[in-house]
Amino acid sequence: MRVKDLGEFPLIERLRQITSVEHADIVVGIGDDVAVMNDGSPQGYLLATVDSMVEDVHFLRDLTTPEQLGRRALAINLSDIAAMGGLAQFALVALVLPDNTDVPWIEGMYRGMQKEAARAGVAVVGGNVTSSPATFSIHITVLGRVQPEHLLLRSGARPGDRILVTGSLGSANAGLRLARATRERPGWDARLRPAERQALLEHYLTPTPRLHEATAIAKTGGATAMIDISDGLSSDLGHICEQSQVGAHIHAAHLPISDAAQQVATALVLPPEPLALTGGDDYELCFTVAPDRVDAIRVAVGQATGTPLTDIGEILPAAQGRLLTLPDGREVSLEASGWQHFRSEA
Amino acid sequence: MRVKDLGEFPLIERLRQITSVEHADIVVGIGDDVAVMNDGSPQGYLLATVDSMVEDVHFLRDLTTPEQLGRRALAINLSDIAAMGGLAQFALVALVLPDNTDVPWIEGMYRGMQKEAARAGVAVVGGNVTSSPATFSIHITVLGRVQPEHLLLRSGARPGDRILVTGSLGSANAGLRLARATRERPGWDARLRPAERQALLEHYLTPTPRLHEATAIAKTGGATAMIDISDGLSSDLGHICEQSQVGAHIHAAHLPISDAAQQVATALVLPPEPLALTGGDDYELCFTVAPDRVDAIRVAVGQATGTPLTDIGEILPAAQGRLLTLPDGREVSLEASGWQHFRSEA
Numbered sequence: 001m002r003v004k005d006l007g008e009f010p011l012i013e014r015l016r017q018i019t020s021v022e023h024a025d026i027v028v029g030i031g032d033d034v035a036v037m038n039d040g041s042p043q044g045y046l047l048a049t050v051d052s053m054v055e056d057v058h059f060l061r062d063l064t065t066p067e068q069l070g071r072r073a074l075a076i077n078l079s080d081i082a083a084m085g086g087l088a089q090f091a092l093v094a095l096v097l098p099d100n101t102d103v104p105w106i107e108g109m110y111r112g113m114q115k116e117a118a119r120a121g122v123a124v125v126g127g128n129v130t131s132s133p134a135t136f137s138i139h140i141t142v143l144g145r146v147q148p149e150h151l152l153l154r155s156g157a158r159p160g161d162r163i164l165v166t167g168s169l170g171s172a173n174a175g176l177r178l179a180r181a182t183r184e185r186p187g188w189d190a191r192l193r194p195a196e197r198q199a200l201l202e203h204y205l206t207p208t209p210r211l212h213e214a215t216a217i218a219k220t221g222g223a224t225a226m227i228d229i230s231d232g233l234s235s236d237l238g239h240i241c242e243q244s245q246v247g248a249h250i251h252a253a254h255l256p257i258s259d260a261a262q263q264v265a266t267a268l269v270l271p272p273e274p275l276a277l278t279g280g281d282d283y284e285l286c287f288t289v290a291p292d293r294v295d296a297i298r299v300a301v302g303q304a305t306g307t308p309l310t311d312i313g314e315i316l317p318a319a320q321g322r323l324l325t326l327p328d329g330r331e332v333s334l335e336a337s338g339w340q341h342f343r344s345e346a
Numbered sequence: 347m348r349v350k351d352l353g354e355f356p357l358i359e360r361l362r363q364i365t366s367v368e369h370a371d372i373v374v375g376i377g378d379d380v381a382v383m384n385d386g387s388p389q390g391y392l393l394a395t396v397d398s399m400v401e402d403v404h405f406l407r408d409l410t411t412p413e414q415l416g417r418r419a420l421a422i423n424l425s426d427i428a429a430m431g432g433l434a435q436f437a438l439v440a441l442v443l444p445d446n447t448d449v450p451w452i453e454g455m456y457r458g459m460q461k462e463a464a465r466a467g468v469a470v471v472g473g474n475v476t477s478s479p480a481t482f483s484i485h486i487t488v489l490g491r492v493q494p495e496h497l498l499l500r501s502g503a504r505p506g507d508r509i510l511v512t513g514s515l516g517s518a519n520a521g522l523r524l525a526r527a528t529r530e531r532p533g534w535d536a537r538l539r540p541a542e543r544q545a546l547l548e549h550y551l552t553p554t555p556r557l558h559e560a561t562a563i564a565k566t567g568g569a570t571a572m573i574d575i576s577d578g579l580s581s582d583l584g585h586i587c588e589q590s591q592v593g594a595h596i597h598a599a600h601l602p603i604s605d606a607a608q609q610v611a612t613a614l615v616l617p618p619e620p621l622a623l624t625g626g627d628d629y630e631l632c633f634t635v636a637p638d639r640v641d642a643i644r645v646a647v648g649q650a651t652g653t654p655l656t657d658i659g660e661i662l663p664a665a666q667g668r669l670l671t672l673p674d675g676r677e678v679s680l681e682a683s684g685w686q687h688f689r690s691e692a
Contacts, residue, residue, distance in 0.1 A: 003452070004445035008475055011449065018456040019463070019470035025435075026471055035472035037436060039491075041387040050438045050487055052476045089371075090383060092396045094440075094485045099350035103357065106349070110364040117365070124365035125372055126381035128485075129354055130398045135478065139440045139485040141396055145385075 031243070032154060033080040033227075036146070045151060047088075047144040049080045055136040063179055066105045068205040069138075070112030076230065077142040078120050079209030079283045083228040084153070085218030086146035088120055088211075093127035094139040101136060109138075112206075120211055150218040152287070157225040157244035161288040161315040164297070166213050166307050169233060170261025170272060173279025175204030178264050191267055200260050207283040214285055216304035222293030232280035234334050238322065240288065247316035249323045250334060252277070256310040273327070288315055377589070378500060379426040379573075382492070391497060393434075393490040395426045401482040409525055412451045414551040415484075416458030422576065423488040424466050425555030425629045429574040430499070431564030432492035434466055434557075439473035440485040447482060455484075458552075466557060496564040498633070503571040503590035507634040507661040510643070512559050512653050515579060516607025516618060519625025521550030524610050537613055546606050553629040560631055562650035568639035578626035580680050584668065586634065593662035595669045596680060598623070602656040619673070634661055 003011060016030040023029075027045055028036035034049040053059055053073050064072075074091060081088040093113070097106070117124055122142070179201055181188055192200070209228070217223050225244055227236045233250075241248050257276045265272035289297055298309050316323070322334035349357060362376040369375075373391055374382035380395040399405055399419050410418075420437060427434040439459070443452070463470055468488070525547055527534055538546070555574065563569050571590055573582045579596075587594050603622045611618035635643055644655050662669070668680035 001449045002445065003443050003447045003449060003477075006449050011452070012475055014449070014453060015456050015473075015475075018453060019460050021464070021469050023469045026469055029469070029471045030473065032472070035436070035438065037471065037489075039387055039389055039392075039435075041385055041389075043386055046385075046392075046489075048436065048438055048472060048487070048489060050440045050472065050474050050485070052440050052442055052474055052485070054442055054476060054478055056479050057477055089385075090381070090394065092381065092394055092487060094396045094398050096398055096400055096483060096485075097349050099348065101349045103347045103349060103352050103360070106357070107360060107364060110361050114365050118367070123367050123369045123372055123375070125375045125383065126378070126394060126396065127361075127376065128396050128398055129358055129361075130400060131349075131403055132400055132483075133402050133481060135481055137442060137478075137483070139396070139398070139442075139474075141394070141438060141487040143383075143392075143394060143489075 028153060034084045036084065036151065041145070043145045044147040045145065047081055047084055047086045047146055048141065049077055050139060050141040051077050051080070052137060052139045064205050066108030067112030070109035071116040071206045073138050073140055074113045074116045075207050075209050076283070077140050078116070078122065078211060079207070079228040079230070081142055081144040082209055082211045082214035083226050083285060084146055085150040085214060085226065086144040087215070088122045088142050088144040090125045090143040091117060091122055092141045093124060095127065095129045096132040096137045097129065098132050098134060098136060149221065152218055152223055152226040154225050154227055154240045154243040157240050157246050157288040157315045159246055159315050159317045160291065161224055162291055162294050162311050163237065163248060163250065163286065163288055163313045163315060164294070164309045164311055165229070165233070165256060166210050166285045166301070166309060168256040168258035169229070169276035169282050169284060170279055171200060171258040172204040172207060172281035173275045174261040174264035175200035176281065177268060181268060192263060196260065200264065204281055207281060209283050210285050210307070212305045213301055213307050216301045217285065217287055217297060220293070220297050220300045222297050223287045223289050226285060226287035229282050229284045229286050230280055232278040233286060234277050235280070237286055238335070240286070241322055245318050247318050247320040247322050248313060248334065249316055249325070250313040251325045253327045254310065254312045374499060380430045382430065382497065387491070389491045390493040391491065393427055393430055393432045393492055394487065395423055396485060396487045397423050397426070398483060398485045410551050412454030413458030416455035417462040417552045419484050419486055420459045420462045421553055421555050422629070423486050424462070424468065424557060425553070425574040425576070427488055427490040428555055428557045428560035429572050429631060430492055431496040431560060431572065432490040433561070434468045434488050434490040436471045436489040437463060437468055438487040439470060441473065441475045442478040442483045443475065444478050444480060444482060495567065498564055498569055498572040500571050500573055500586045500589040503586050503592050503634040503661045505592055505661050505663045506637065507570055508637055508640050508657050509583065509594060509596065509632065509634055509659045509661060510640070510655045510657055511575070511579070511602060512556050512631045512647070512655060514602040514604035515575070515622035515628050515630060516625055517546060517604040518550040518553060518627035519621045520604070520607040520610035521546035522627065523614060527614060538609060542606065546610065550627055553627060555629050556631050556653070558651045559647055559653050562647045563631065563633055563643060566639070566643050566646045568643050569633045569635050572631060572633035575628050575630045575632050576626055578624040579632060580623050581626070583632055584681070586632070587668055591664050593664050593666040593668055594659060594680065595662055595671070596659040597671045599673045600656065600658045
């Protein structure tokens with residue numbers, strides 16, 4: 001059997017079974033984005049996460065500056081640590097480079113990475129450089145800490161919890177679609193000002209992880225589960241549902257779709273909701289919270305960061321599945337919430 | 347400028363300068379194989395290292411079983427942690443896989459990795475799986491701990507120190523040369539029994555890092571610097587010289603060249619010394635120690651592990667450079683200790 005026949009998550013489950021060990025110090029092992037270890041430090045649990053960016057899979061060299069790539073490569077890891085309620089501290093960087101890679105290009109990437117590291121108070125402490133026959137890739141490990149009482153897993157959501165997201169959704173996917181449309185149809189005009197177009201693309205290329213928002217949410221002690229939206233809301237909320245063994249109900253009409261995503265969707269003659277539901281790359285936070293704690297969290301996050309929170313639905317018992325109410329009132333499966341449902345409205 | 351024009355170590359130095367920060371918690375940052383952080387844990391300093399293995403650069407799929415590859419990929423990281431005097435605890439594994447990779451092949455690799463992890467008391471706690479357009483690669487981060495008084499860096503060697511190595515050298519490179527010769531010249535016969543041939547190849551494919559020896563050496567408190575021999579003795583001792591700002595003098599006649607390396611060298615009509623000096627991949631330890639502490643360390647390592655230590659030379663003041671006395675008494679530069687010097691004896 002080939003990897004493409006099995007799929008990523010079933011493969012990870014098989015590998016998890018091979019490496020599974022009983023270990024008193026492991027709070028969370030394989031299966032989450034971040035490993036959590038109890039090493040007796042007064043600073044709390046140790047957090048560790050690793051993410052890879054491979055050329056032509058996760059980025060296109062002609063679409064990104066090296067600075068943007070460096071920022072993004074670190075930011076996606078910082079977002080994972082933040083979504084556990086933790087603070088990132090250290091990073092290790094493994095570079096795989098074709099011999100003919102431009103040195104200034106790599107230096108630019110490191111400057112971008114260092115900018116993001118400095119912003120988050122993270123130190124790049126080590127790494128490895130190796131050559132590659134063809135493809136460039138970068139693999140960043142980030143270590144952090146979380147106080148046990150602030151640790152937020154994917155497994156804590158309970159039926160009745162409200163589902164909230166930070167900020168707005170869809171801009172990153174809108175930026176990606178805009179870039180693709182512009183490239184595939186030169187001269188095509190989305191009726192966006194150059195500054196708007198640039199802002200959208202940057203939202204995709206250099207996401208700003210919600211570090212302060214995550215800390216504020218974790219400190220309230222009111223959230224029951226949290227994840228960062230990297231693969232898309234429906235997929236990432238799906239991880240919470242799987243690991244908490246619950247269902248969920250989302251209202252498409254309540255999604256905080258960004259103005260920019262609305263504009264791009266209009267220009268591309270597409271419904272905007274899928275940009276927010278399945279687009280991914282926004283790196284907003286999705287979290288669950290008991291109904292009586294929603295207001296307190298909203299106030300805490302608002303005071304600490306000014307970032308709005310939106311209530312988009314509720315956690316259901318597992319037996320009720322994962323549901324989406326479309327803007328026209330029809331109820332569909334959240335897993336199958338692709339373009340076709342929204343298209344059929346038109 | 348391209349990476350191939352600049353070279354690996356100058357590139358790392360440039361990247362180190364870009365990411366350099368003052369940080370009270372960083373004991374050792376970029377430039378060593380392992381980062382060392384003081385995170386206030388009662389378990390000692392936190393250690394973190396990452397290493398990459400790229401198909402067709404670090405391994406050939408037709409020369410290794412997946413189990414061997416998995417063992418090796420983890421072992422080289424465990425060796426790095428041990429060479430700091432530390433104990434490895436946790437590993438994270440980033441896999442980059444072409445979609446058509448065989449699932450049983452990956453599972454075999456994980457079984458090999460798990461075997462090595464279990465042997466060393468290490469738990470695989472997380473990772474990442476991503477697709478690749480073509481090349482397979484694996485990137486392992488290992489976390490460990492070291493008591494501050496056992497920490498051994500590359501920077502502690504002092505003029506007058508003796509230079510010692512564990513075990514014997516040359517087998518791994520002999521195994522690699524044997525495999526290449528057999529492949530390039532089918533029917534070629536090194537006059538080795540199949541069991542000897544197999545043992546040599548395994549020495550290269552699945553090195554056994556000197557974990558217990560490293561611990562025993564560190565616990566004596568007598569060593570001043572240590573490194574594992576991955577790139578080859580002359581190169582790795584060179585790292586100690588650079589970071590300790592010292593010179594060194596090695597006696598080729600004192601090198602503990604393995605019997606197997608001697609045999610393969612004879613069969614290939616090559617002098618054996620370069621297999622031990624520049625071959626690499628043996629994962630023995632090279633360390634420095636004050637002359638009056640040599641006997642105590644020899645006894646401690648012998649009692650704890652039975653592994654012999656060999657005194658191969660001494661640390662010099664930096665101004666005297668890095669020297670090698672050949673078996674015929676000629677003195678040459680250690681950096682230029684390639685085949686040509688040894689060939690000219692014949």
